[in-house]
Amino acid sequence: MLPIYIEGSPQFESTLSALRTRGTGDLANVTPAVTEIIDNVRRGGTSAVLGYIEKFERRTSKALVRHAGPEAEGGFGGAEALARLPPEVRAALETAAARIARYHERQRDAGDLGPASVTANGPALQAGFSYEEEGVLLGMRVRPLRRVGVYAPGGKARYPSSVLMSALPARIAGVQEIVLASPSADDATLAAAHLSGVTTLLDSGGAQAIAALAYGLPELAPVDKIVGPGNAYVACAKKLVFGDVSIDGITGPSEILALADESADPRLVAADLLSQAEHDEASYALLATTSAKLAEAVARELDAALPELTRRAIVEASLSTHAAALVVGSRARLAEIADQLAVEHVAFHVADAEGLFSEIGTLGAALLGDLTPVAAGDYLAGPSHVLPTGGSARFGAPLGVYDFVTRASLIRYSGAALRTQGPIIEKLALAEGLQAHARAVSLRLASKAIDPAKRGTSQS
Ligand SMILES: NC(=O)c1ccc[n+]([C@@H]2O[C@H](COP(=O)([O-])OP(=O)(O)OC[C@H]3O[C@@H](n4cnc5c(N)ncnc54)[C@H](O)[C@@H]3O)[C@@H](O)[C@H]2O)c1
């Protein structure tokens, strides 16, 4: 199931170049259908969404929009759903939620949502910075977004873990209203919504859910940003509504690149590859190794494990179309290949994993050492599992608190500063032919307000 390519062979080069341009999936063939869904939801509102739920999800939604709170009061009943879960599942979800929240609190405090550093006579900022330079107050204010939409998939499988991984960073950032869109949420999904501070549940999936989040419904105000993974319809809809709202990025099928040397345990390498191959027929399970012998051993372990897998059909489809082992001549080449492919998950099955990690500039999440299963990052460790796929780690980042902020800059001139800098502003404006800009400066320079003798106190 694992084709092996040796560096130097023509197949190696063609495989590597195909992998470099794998992209986040082909959205062109769903674009016409998704465009029509979005238009119809904008025109038809709630009844259009309900119609698409019947058509694509083959069910009727009893309550399309529900807020946090007990079922008896019309709420989505997250606390009740949590209480209904088997105790060990409940405890696992609570542990995951606590770990993910703690990680994102660190991320908030380390980033520009951390404590503000402000100059004494500037405005109060919750987060950001301000300073004075030559009579000019300058600064950046950072605030959480007001309303965000979180998509959690619910087509072929349900992902309560994705609810935690998307909604908790938003809550820790300070977002007041978090709308979760997920088709026919089960108890675990509702419980995860409760643990993540979700304020509203939209009982819909697909492009119709994205359109409802972006443009609103009579019973649902539009959101400012939509985040979270989904299938091609969801990804395409996010792309099409971008501009009217913000989005986190386009997430394609899950991917893993295992980097291994001759010291790696082929059974564990194979186990990591299989754990990502079971997500989707379109998932990529890739191995880059300095040892041809290891590649052959991993191939044998994959074949041996297949019969015991419950999602064997998906795994086989993924491996037969998207798996590859690349055998290279040196450790430096492992780093170069990882850099070129910019993969979502990179599992380091090598001696000195930290050393190799520091040589790689682009990846989504690094799983360091063979005691770190990718599954730990998917479920429990702390960082969000919503990660850039399809090579978008070149410019993307894991979903984080920084995805849920707006920034504003602030500027305040004193009279002395405008006297010094006004003529420069005028020259720049006139050089662009924008005379009214220059006039807005010269009027002030000529006014009484700028003359400290006539005005009393100055702020310089
Ligand atoms: N990267 C991550 O963190 C992560 C996490 C979980 C899931 N995923 C991925 O998300 C994806 C989830 O896909 P899914 O399909 O299971 O669920 P989904 O919720 O993304 O999509 C289901 C929706 O698709 C719509 N749909 C289905 N067929 C349609 C059609 N013919 N026309 C129009 N709309 C249609 C329906 O409205 C349905 O509600 C998978 O690829 C999975 O691997 C990624």
Ligand SMILES: [Zn+2]
């Ligand atoms: Zn996974």
